[in-house]
Amino acid sequence: MFNSWRRKAKHLPPGPPGLPFLGNLLQIPSTKQYVTFQNLGNIYGDITTIRMLGSNFIILNSRKAIFDLFDSRSPIYSDRPRVIMSSDLIGWDGSVILANNTPHFRNCRKLMRKGLGPSAAQSFVPFLNRQSSLYLRDLLNRPEAFPDVFKRNAAAISMKVAYGYDGITEDEDMYQLSHEANRYFEETAVVGVWLVDILPILRYVPQWFPLASFQRYAARAKPVVLECINKPFEETKRHMQAQGHLDMENCIKYSSVGISLGQLDTTTASLSWFFMAMALHPEVQAKAQAEIDKVIGNERLPRVEDKESLPYVSAIMQEVFRWQPPVKMVVHSASKDDEYQGYFIPAKTPLIGNIWRVAILHDENVYHDADKFIPERFMEEGAPDCLTDVFGFGRRICPGMLIAQPHMFVSIAVTLATINITKAHDAQGNVIEPKVEDTPGVVSFPVPFKASLQPRSKAALDLIQRSVEHSKTLPERLDVFSLDA
Numbered sequence: 001m002f003n004s005w006r007r008k009a010k011h012l013p014p015g016p017p018g019l020p021f022l023g024n025l026l027q028i029p030s031t032k033q034y035v036t037f038q039n040l041g042n043i044y045g046d047i048t049t050i051r052m053l054g055s056n057f058i059i060l061n062s063r064k065a066i067f068d069l070f071d072s073r074s075p076i077y078s079d080r081p082r083v084i085m086s087s088d089l090i091g092w093d094g095s096v097i098l099a100n101n102t103p104h105f106r107n108c109r110k111l112m113r114k115g116l117g118p119s120a121a122q123s124f125v126p127f128l129n130r131q132s133s134l135y136l137r138d139l140l141n142r143p144e145a146f147p148d149v150f151k152r153n154a155a156a157i158s159m160k161v162a163y164g165y166d167g168i169t170e171d172e173d174m175y176q177l178s179h180e181a182n183r184y185f186e187e188t189a190v191v192g193v194w195l196v197d198i199l200p201i202l203r204y205v206p207q208w209f210p211l212a213s214f215q216r217y218a219a220r221a222k223p224v225v226l227e228c229i230n231k232p233f234e235e236t237k238r239h240m241q242a243q244g245h246l247d248m249e250n251c252i253k254y255s256s257v258g259i260s261l262g263q264l265d266t267t268t269a270s271l272s273w274f275f276m277a278m279a280l281h282p283e284v285q286a287k288a289q290a291e292i293d294k295v296i297g298n299e300r301l302p303r304v305e306d307k308e309s310l311p312y313v314s315a316i317m318q319e320v321f322r323w324q325p326p327v328k329m330v331v332h333s334a335s336k337d338d339e340y341q342g343y344f345i346p347a348k349t350p351l352i353g354n355i356w357r358v359a360i361l362h363d364e365n366v367y368h369d370a371d372k373f374i375p376e377r378f379m380e381e382g383a384p385d386c387l388t389d390v391f392g393f394g395r396r397i398c399p400g401m402l403i404a405q406p407h408m409f410v411s412i413a414v415t416l417a418t419i420n421i422t423k424a425h426d427a428q429g430n431v432i433e434p435k436v437e438d439t440p441g442v443v444s445f446p447v448p449f450k451a452s453l454q455p456r457s458k459a460a461l462d463l464i465q466r467s468v469e470h471s472k473t474l475p476e477r478l479d480v481f482s483l484d485a
């Protein structure tokens with residue numbers, strides 16, 4: 001009784017008044033929620049509550065609040081809110097990304113630390129270098145389809161990292177399978193978008209019911225998702241002719257598919273934002289190309305190992321992440337009641353960390369002209385490191401960040417070394433201005449835009465061809481999942 005009195009005596013963080021039952025539902029748009037949340041933060045402070053259909057959501061709008069809770073109190077704030085649509089209805093339950101902080105989750109993270117940690121990431125460097133010239137070749141073959149080239153390249157890397165699988169770019173069925181399963185994840189894993197996530201009772205509504213279009217969607221999606229989880233794993237097992245302990249098999253299966261899920265869209269989106277930034281800022285592109293020409297010359301392509309000697313190119317990578325973080329909000333959940341800054345945070349409340357606002361990312365106190373693309377800010381003495389924010393927090397921090405960063409760097413560097421990216425023109429010769437608008441979803445892509453890609457010179461074209469040939473001589477990588485280490 002005393003506890004219940006204490007619970008009532010403490011208040012949730014403040015938030016906007018809402019309507020009976022609907023709460024703030026009508027005030028939260030379906031796109032760019034992070035801007036709405038930022039505006040709420042400006043009114044109600046760095047920790048704000050919104051209420052929708054009887055459920056509370058807490059928004060964290062400051063770097064301090066996010067780190068205090070997600071990082072310093074990570075034993076409490078490492079769960080995920082339950083997304084019934086994505087996990088129960090379409091089959092992503094068990095996936096690392098949606099799992100609560102359970103033994104299964106901890107085993108998967110342990111496995112991923114081995115497969116994606118510093119020494120594993122180091123061992124992928126030759127593969128990333130090798131892959132970068134194939135990426136350039138594909139880009140020049142299909143310049144108009146650059147987002148698809150990014151995605152196929154990311155798929156090749158994630159399949160290699162997750163399953164040791166080569167040749168996804170030639171295996172159209174496997175590529176389409178992971179592409180489609182990924183899309184289903186993207187469309188269903190955002191908290192609060194599907195009514196069934198807010199009113200779980202709806203999960204029992206049968207498919208034939210007139211308003212149950214979500215059940216029909218789930219019936220289409222589930223076989224694809226399950227095949228994406230099982231097929232590459234079974235193939236790998238067949239190749240290895242291995243039989244393992246069932247728990248461990250599950251752990252490998254969900255870690256592997258988590259890697260593929262974690263990588264595909266994030267790197268594709270970031271490279272798409274990079275292309276947009278270059279089309280919008282020819283002066284940045286020219287400056288980076290001058291750096292590459294001076295430091296690397298035109299006898300070879302830049303490599304992962306050149307990062308330190310190409311500070312301006314590295315600054316472009318950081319600025320792409322800061323300007324348009326591909327994951328603009330992360331959602332953790334509290335595993336038990338807690339108190340913060342005098343406010344009560346009930347167990348199971350979803351907490352939304354507004355990466356967009358946080359930080360440094362779009363905080364004018366830290367970055368001047370935060371909406372502008374200015375890589376020079378990362379060349380200044382004592383510039384903050386935005387990479388500590390874009391990859392998430394605490395126990396849920398992105399396990400693939402040591403693969404993602406060299407992959408992004410080398411892709412940016414080889415593109416700048418050999419290709420000019422400019423704004424596209426329409427049939428009448430008018431410039432098509434790219435719009436800096438993003439798509440809704442877990443990962444935010446730029447809305448599709450056109451850009452024109454031209455090789456910088458005949459020498460650049462020759463270099464790409466030579467590098468593709470040379471890449472075949474580069475060493476392979478070692479076993480990813482050596483479980484006995």
Ligand code: HEM
Nearest residue numbers: 097258259262263266267327330391392393396398400404
């Ligand atoms: C541009 C590149 C990437 C960015 C910006 C990014 C960002 C993120 C963020 C913000 C999270 C959520 C963290 C949180 O909840 O606090 C996350 C989770 C995750 N990422 Fe990445 N990521 C990237 C690339 C990758 C790559 C290359 C992999 C795999 C090789 C990967 C695998 C994962 C996995 C498995 C999770 C789920 C972790 C969990 O829920 O515990 N990511 N990532």
